[in-house]
Amino acid sequence: MTLPKVRVPYLLLFPGFAFLFTFFILPIMNLAQTSTQTAIVGGDTGQYEQSFAFSNYIDAFLENREQFYRSFIYASLATIFALAIAYPLAYAIAFKSGKFKNILLVLVVAPFFTSFLLRTVAWKQILGEEGFLVPTLRSLNLMGEQTTITSTAVAVVAGMTYNFLPFMTLPLYASLERIDPRTIEASGDLYANAITTFRKVTVPLSMPGVVAGTLLTFIPAAGDYVNASILGSPNTKMIGNVIESRYFKIVDYPTAAALSFTLMAAILILVTLYIRKAGTDELV
Amino acid sequence: MSTKVKEAPIPTIPLNARLSRWFGRNLLRIYMFFGFSYLFIPVAYTFAFSFNDSGKSNLIWKGFTFSNWQNPCGAPQICEALGNSIKIGFLATVFSTILGTMIAFAIARYKFAGRSSSNLLIFLPMATPEIVLGASLLSLFLVFKVNPGFWPTVIAHVVFCISFVVVTVKARIASLDPRLEQAAMDLYANEVETFRRVTLPLVAPGIAAAALLAFSLSFDDFIITNFNSGTMTTFPKFVYVSAARGIPAQANVIGSSMFFLALAIVIAGQLVNRKKAR
Numbered sequence: 006m007t008l009p010k011v012r013v014p015y016l017l018l019f020p021g022f023a024f025l026f027t028f029f030i031l032p033i034m035n036l037a038q039t040s041t042q043t044a045i046v047g048g049d050t051g052q053y054e055q056s057f058a059f060s061n062y063i064d065a066f067l068e069n070r071e072q073f074y075r076s077f078i079y080a081s082l083a084t085i086f087a088l089a090i091a092y093p094l095a096y097a098i099a100f101k102s103g104k105f106k107n108i109l110l111v112l113v114v115a116p117f118f119t120s121f122l123l124r125t126v127a128w129k130q131i132l133g134e135e136g137f138l139v140p141t142l143r144s145l146n147l148m149g150e151q152t153t154i155t156s157t158a159v160a161v162v163a164g165m166t167y168n169f170l171p172f173m174t175l176p177l178y179a180s181l182e183r184i185d186p187r188t189i190e191a192s193g194d195l196y197a198n199a200i201t202t203f204r205k206v207t208v209p210l211s212m213p214g215v216v217a218g219t220l221l222t223f224i225p226a227a228g229d230y231v232n233a234s235i236l237g238s239p240n241t242k243m244i245g246n247v248i249e250s251r252y253f254k255i256v257d258y259p260t261a262a263a264l265s266f267t268l269m270a271a272i273l274i275l276v277t278l279y280i281r282k283a284g285t286d287e288l289v
Numbered sequence: 290m291s292t293k294v295k296e297a298p299i300p301t302i303p304l305n306a307r308l309s310r311w312f313g314r315n316l317l318r319i320y321m322f323f324g325f326s327y328l329f330i331p332v333a334y335t336f337a338f339s340f341n342d343s344g345k346s347n348l349i350w351k352g353f354t355f356s357n358w359q360n361p362c363g364a365p366q367i368c369e370a371l372g373n374s375i376k377i378g379f380l381a382t383v384f385s386t387i388l389g390t391m392i393a394f395a396i397a398r399y400k401f402a403g404r405s406s407s408n409l410l411i412f413l414p415m416a417t418p419e420i421v422l423g424a425s426l427l428s429l430f431l432v433f434k435v436n437p438g439f440w441p442t443v444i445a446h447v448v449f450c451i452s453f454v455v456v457t458v459k460a461r462i463a464s465l466d467p468r469l470e471q472a473a474m475d476l477y478a479n480e481v482e483t484f485r486r487v488t489l490p491l492v493a494p495g496i497a498a499a500a501l502l503a504f505s506l507s508f509d510d511f512i513i514t515n516f517n518s519g520t521m522t523t524f525p526k527f528v529y530v531s532a533a534r535g536i537p538a539q540a541n542v543i544g545s546s547m548f549f550l551a552l553a554i555v556i557a558g559q560l561v562n563r564k565k566a567r
């Protein structure tokens with residue numbers, strides 16, 4: 006075993022990167038290629054030829070503007086709610102749980118193991134017409150006969166908030182846990198009260214966790230279509246639903262590809278801006 | 290005796306002030322209680338309805354029964370779907386853990402040209418929405434006339450699991466004390482021995498955690514699977530498809546079992562760690 010040392014990292018990287026190149030980079034390039042194709046005149050459904058029709062992008066975007074905006078609004082709302090719920094939770098686990106810390110941490114991840122689809126369907130049934138909540142609220146006159154919870158935007162956003170909560174809580178916990186308690190003591194010694202200490206010491210030190218958590222929530226939420234199709238209605242369709250149906254129901258690959266690309270580009274731009282603003286480079 | 294208690298100067302604080310003080314002191318605990326309730330309501334619901342004597346659609350409570358637990362394969366196709374999910378999860382875990390661990394070692398331990406672009410290549414699959422990953426892979430398979438099915442799904446799962454393995458294992462390597470390896474070298478272990486007897490055992494918990502994460506990501510994945518699995522069913526696909534007409538209670542049995550199994554594995558892992566720490 007006398008390998009020149011310089012080669013070792015490349016040898017270690019090679020199999021994984023060859024795999025990622027073949028099954029991640031190549032497909033993305035192929036998708037880019039598909040996105041400018043147009044239907045063959047007189048061809049069967051699902052047959053397309055390359056014609057560099059960049060207008061596909063504009064057409065696809067204009068046609069599905071509403072779903073795009075909706076995806077980003079829903080995903081942003083779900084991210085904000087998840088952050089609001091997860092931050093105190095992660096804080097409590099990191100600082101106030103004593104010897105129960107590990108158990109509580111396991112409990113945060115535990116629901117993750119019951120299939121997320123089963124849990125989403127469970128929410129649908131709990132909040133649905135046959136569930137116990139809606140009839141109870143109605144009999145107490147807290148809810149009108151016509152109002153429902155499921156099939157609304159509220160249900161979709163709530164479902165996404167719920168499903169991505171562990172992705173928010175874990176990075177937050179990891180960065181809160183790493184804070185040296187002496188920095189918090191020092192802040193107290195310098196006459197900062199609890200709120201000032203939290204605002205000026207704890208929050209800035211936990212920023213890497215906030216950034217990682219919001220990204221891990223926002224990105225999958227923006228492309229999600231499962232919550233929208235289980236908990237929503239045709240009025241809450243997101244861009245993911247459109248891409249899915251273009252692929253499977255309409256077999257319109259170019260439009261689906263153009264939409265996928267637009268989604269990815271929009272997410273990458275937002276993420277880059279966000280990381281710049283938050284000022285953390287070391288994410289992964 | 291009772292008069293003495295009344296004379297004691299303790300209860301001078303009015304009740305509502307005491308209440309609000311108690312509230313302030315326990316605010317985080319109360320919050321935790323509600324937070325965890327929120328997380329566990331659907332799990333509890335799923336578990337409760339696994340005992341429902343429901344017949345075909347498990348929507349309304351009809352009575353208590355153990356029969357779903359005695360016969361978890363009772364619903365058509367459900368165990369076939371579960372078997373596929375387990376097989377795919379296992380293969381995806383093995384491949385992604387091996388490939389990802391190698392990448393993690395390269396990035397965490399060596400300085401080389403192209404290190405930051407390597408980091409970028411690891412970050413990109415995580416920053417790509419699942420639907421784009423799934424759709425792009427399917428397009429590629431269609432170009433090469435590969436029919437979607439079992440192996441395309443395994444490949445797709447490895448793609449999104451690798452990054453999570455790299456991140457998890459890398460964090461573990463970064464937290465190692467370099468002095469331990471130096472000590473091994475000082476004691477005349479060569480590089481291979483040091484790696485095998487010091488580094489690898491120290492990184493092992495990180496690799497185990499990464500493998501567990503990869504398996505759960507793969508097992509629970511729906512979107513990418515839906516694109517690349519063709520007519521093959523997996524457990525999440527089974528749930529999604531049957532959601533429209535009501536999910537059989539056996540699915541709740543399987544979901545609950547997975548929950549308890551994973552909980553048992555994690556707790557066992559914690560206990561082993563604690564024993565080692567002593």
